[in-house]
Amino acid sequence: MGGRNFSKKRQLILDTIKETDSHPSARWVYEKLKADFPDLSLGTVYRNIALFKEEGLVISVTNIDGEERIDGNTHEHAHFVCKECGCVYDIFSSNDDNAAQCPLAGFETDRTVLTYYGRCSDCINRE
Amino acid sequence: MGGRNFSKKRQLILDTIKETDSHPSARWVYEKLKADFPDLSLGTVYRNIALFKEEGLVISVTNIDGEERIDGNTHEHAHFVCKECGCVYDIFSSNDDNAAQCPLAGFETDRTVLTYYGRCSDCINRE
DNA sequence: ATTGTTGCAAAAATTTTGCATTATC
DNA sequence: GATAATGCAAAATTTTTGCAACAAT
Numbered sequence: 001m002g003g004r005n006f007s008k009k010r011q012l013i014l015d016t017i018k019e020t021d022s023h024p025s026a027r028w029v030y031e032k033l034k035a036d037f038p039d040l041s042l043g044t045v046y047r048n049i050a051l052f053k054e055e056g057l058v059i060s061v062t063n064i065d066g067e068e069r070i071d072g073n074t075h076e077h078a079h080f081v082c083k084e085c086g087c088v089y090d091i092f093s094s095n096d097d098n099a100a101q102c103p104l105a106g107f108e109t110d111r112t113v114l115t116y117y118g119r120c121s122d123c124i125n126r127e
Numbered sequence: 128m129g130g131r132n133f134s135k136k137r138q139l140i141l142d143t144i145k146e147t148d149s150h151p152s153a154r155w156v157y158e159k160l161k162a163d164f165p166d167l168s169l170g171t172v173y174r175n176i177a178l179f180k181e182e183g184l185v186i187s188v189t190n191i192d193g194e195e196r197i198d199g200n201t202h203e204h205a206h207f208v209c210k211e212c213g214c215v216y217d218i219f220s221s222n223d224d225n226a227a228q229c230p231l232a233g234f235e236t237d238r239t240v241l242t243y244y245g246r247c248s249d250c251i252n253r254e
Numbered sequence: 255a256t257t258g259t260t261g262c263a264a265a266a267a268t269t270t271t272g273c274a275t276t277a278t279c
Numbered sequence: 280g281a282t283a284a285t286g287c288a289a290a291a292t293t294t295t296t297g298c299a300a301c302a303a304t
Contacts, residue, residue, distance in 0.1 A: 005278045041286045063190040106248035113242045121233035168261045
């Protein structure tokens with residue numbers, strides 16, 4: 001019956017996503033692995049990321065310049081997206097008020113996404 | 128010098144966005160106007176939405192199935208996105224705690240985005 | 255008249271998919 | 280050996296852009 005094979009490529013893709021805090025795009029993961037595994041296909045990266053999202057191993061964080069960016073850290077936490085350099089920062093706050101439920105009556109909240117947009121300190125200090 | 132002509136088409140596009148609470152995609156705006164203005168071009172809708180975003184007349188809310196969804200209501204408020212039907216709901220909370228600043232030191236926050244993902248009451252009651 | 259805006263269609267760019275091949279169990 | 284995963288390339292989407300025609304001031 002419908003089992004699932006956890007291939008080496010799949011494991012590599014997941015590891016790469018889990019090990020970085022860069023909130024990568026599919027292409028970023030592909031480029032990174034392509035260096036060591038030249039026979040990797042971009043389609044495979046997309047297919048696996050879709051799978052990981054379904055299984056909750058990975059979450060979608062934001063979309064920057066048309067590219068979806070994902071996060072291997074699925075603990076609920078906020079993000080800061082720099083409009084200038086496109087970097088995405090994690091924000092782990094002590095009080096997890098971002099885990100709040102949607103206040104609309106009769107709605108089921110699966111996930112709460114709190115994202116700040118602005119300029120990061122690196123970009124501010126660069127000028 | 129670089130003035131700007133506020134054409135009829137531009138006004139129509141902006142009005143359409145401001146008048147709906149459906150958090151439309153560019154294509155939605157295009158389809159809606161196309162009925163009455165058959166010589167409207169999708170490129171024009173995209174160009175004007177890009178302009179409106181720059182000028183702060185419109186904000187980007189989320190990305191659903193690869194399509195950017197925008198909001199003509201630029202007052203800071205939260206949203207609920209239904210994973211099942213793709214509807215986007217506005218949430219105007221009494222305490223505007225979502226207008227909080229990013230807690231990272233030395234970062235400039237322009238905008239705070241709070242979005243809940245889950246199933247809306249319509250989809251829950253439908254089954 | 256000058257400058258900005260649009261329509262159209264082509265081009266970019268991201269993401270998905272079909273199918274033969276390969277890997278995993 | 281049966282089933283699942285991959286590579287490759289083509290296809291489907293969304294979004295952007297070049298340019299001649301058009302509209303606004």
